[in-house]
Amino acid sequence: MVAGNWKMNTTPAEGAALAQAVIEHVGTPGTKVVFGVPAIQLTQIQALTSKAPGFYVAAQNMHQEDSGAYTGEISARMLAAAGVDYVILGHSERRDYFGEDDTLIHAKILKALAAGVQPIYCCGEKLNIRQAGNHEMVVGKQIEQALFTLEAEQMRQVVIAYEPVWAIGTGVTASPEQAQDMHAFIRRMIHNYFGQDVAESTTILYGGSVKPDNAEELFGMPDVDGGLVGGASLDAAGFAAIVKAL
Template sequence: MRNTIVAGNWKMHKTLPETHSLLDELIEKLPTGKQTEIIVAPAFTNLSNAVAHLEGTNIQVAAQNMHQAEGGAFTGEISAQMLLSIGVNTVILGHSERRHYFQETDALLADKVNTALKHDMRVIFCIGEELKDRQNKQYLNVIFNQLTDGLFHLTKEQWKHIVIAYEPVWAIGTGETATPKQAQEIHAFIRQEIDRKYDKNLANSTSILYGGSVKPNNAKEIFSQPDVDGGLIGGAALSADDFSAIVNAI
């Protein structure tokens, strides 16, 4: 009923030769018979080469970000049309590092989502709380506000292009991981809120990924939770052995 997805966010890692080397390893080691969607998100400089390198495989390519404008005087930015012109039709938006380091707000992200959907792109939309939010027991409010401000202006029809990635900020790059119970709690809450805003069919058909220090030794337990539909993988996506083990954990 829902797509299972494992997406690797490479962040600011891998030169072009290193990208080709890792892609070769992934082609060799990743399973080809599974129903799971497999996505990699290299740096902008390597996207076009990655698309060409992966032609004919079951591995898709996503961008890590894009600008909300169609074009213009935005030095250093990349538009939706630029991504589409090189064969990239999926984009990650709202990653916690974009929110934190580049002060991307929910309002700005809503604009980016609108632009992506205008071009029929698929969006992996990231939400998640910081450690202080969890300690203050405000984490459900944070998640609700990010959903409401970033996505709940969309029509039901537009949601077919949306994948949600829950990433507890306190578990990204820290070695800490939400327990399977904690992950399930948030994923079930997200699904409940989609049901309340729209309906149960939409809630049950929306893929919700977990992102936050997923590794081969914890992936199976996390992915076994009923509302977890895969993962948005960071550090472990830079190792073909680790990433393939995580894909095989589903």
């Protein structure tokens, strides 16, 4: 899978043009291609992807309740009713700017799964944690808190995105070896808790400054199953090149 996280970018007209251009550049993809778009664009991008095999749409967030007095929020049931395929949960920007922790994210994951929307669960460490050598401990705790009460069949519906926070939007990328080491660690955790079949079938994406010039090397690592792409997903030709690298 290659998923593009547009974040708070593009107007509806710009988003429609961007998605259409990516679809035309890629043609029939050899992997799943996901557009993570602003909420105001979900239905229009869903309409485009529904006619383009291999392309899907993701929300960038959702609320943990089904309904209620939560002004400005969107529920998993609403996303499902709109035909949304995926939802990005636990992104580092949601954690940093909005104080989300894995207890809350876990509740969102359960609601998404119950509604039939597949979570793309983000985890990762900050630079000081990496420098202290505590990255496996921190990422392991995130995964344990967010995912380890799920049943095996629920876990099969979850995509994991490892995003070293120190490599998001900085232009710094984890080396292919660093990415592989963390992806292998995550897969071992899934194996130890859910078993080999679930671990082997779990898609684990790398999400830290993926670009056309480093995508092929990153995606060539045995436990890297694709990417969660930020800024580079806003350029149709560049994002298409990343897709084709997988």
